[in-house]
Amino acid sequence: MDALLPPKTWQDCQGKWQRMVSLLPATRKDTQRLQETFDQLLEQYQARVHAICPVREKFFLHIFAEELIREVACECPERGLMLLRVRDELRLTIEAHQTLYHNSIAYGRQKAVQAEAGVGELDNEISRLQAEREVLLAKKKELVQKVTVSVYVHVVCDTYKLELLMFLTPAVFGRTER
Template sequence: MASITGQVTQSLVKYDNPVLLTTAKDKKAATTKGKTGSASDAKSQAQTEEILNSILPPREFDQNGQKWIQKVSATPATRQDVEALNEALDRALIQRQARETGICPIREQLYDECFDELIRHVTISCAERGMLLLRVREELRMRVSAYQTLYESSVSFGLRKALQAELGRTEQEEKISHLLQEKKDLEKEVAKLKARLESVEKKEAERRALDEKKHTEEIQYLQHHNQQLKAQLVQALGPQKKEKQ
């Protein structure tokens, strides 16, 4: 039996020794058939075992082609059992290197097993308390599951936002680079236009200076020509005046 027990996953919950599935059925039938004298005690014990099996279902496994079953123990727990459970919990936390803080599946599993074992203790002494603790356990598991779902969704939401921010940052960097390049191109265009404007202004100034010079020369020429014409007119009119006299 020890070799069979060694094949079962160790747990903080106390289980009976594994038995063959066929043997377990025969044993249950014989127990039901042999209930005569203490019918109330047998019924109470059967109800307790049934409640225990509903709270902590029996484990089934195959070994050497045979099907084995291992039910949770219905033996009442003593104070020494509780102290041993506490020590086993601490030892398992150290051996399996569970994290002391934060999310740790190993620590969560061990505390679940410890809670199940405490439920077993309470159920044996009072089935109603065990059922109430079962409700508490299911509520806690549902709440933890909800928190895990919320955490996973928040992580995925954060990743999506981070990716969006990264994509947005890349787009902004590309836009800034494009605008900077456009600014450089515009600055070059402005420089070209300024150089062109200076060249046009210089040519226009030279043209105006040349026109003014031509205009001045024409005025001087016309003034000189006018003086010559006046002189010729005076010379032409001089003899005529003398003849009249």
């Protein structure tokens, strides 16, 4: 059993301690006491019910890794060994998902920063294009005025030429002199 679940050793001011895994199967009362302790710990450490919660994950893995595997290993060491492999695989999967989660958060932040930078560039481009538009509108207005003056002068000149022509050749236009 020590190979499956090795004893835990620690030291404090009172001395060196070692906790070994019990080979006795759990009773109903032990399971109820474990459930009560589990609920108290979740409440005490304010574990979230939904979403990713490291506290909740830690307690669930502890119960799965310690108590459930211990009970199964007491009855059948081969099953206990298989559950240890499942536990280790779950830990690796969780670590991979956490890595993906953190990488996706970092990627999202990076894209948000790039988008913010892009907004500034687009605002500058809009300002530049609006200024260019104002310059072009002023130029258009100036050209329209020049064309209008030119046409007016041309019409006035043509009118004077026509009058001059009419004055010089009255017979052509049906005018007779007096």
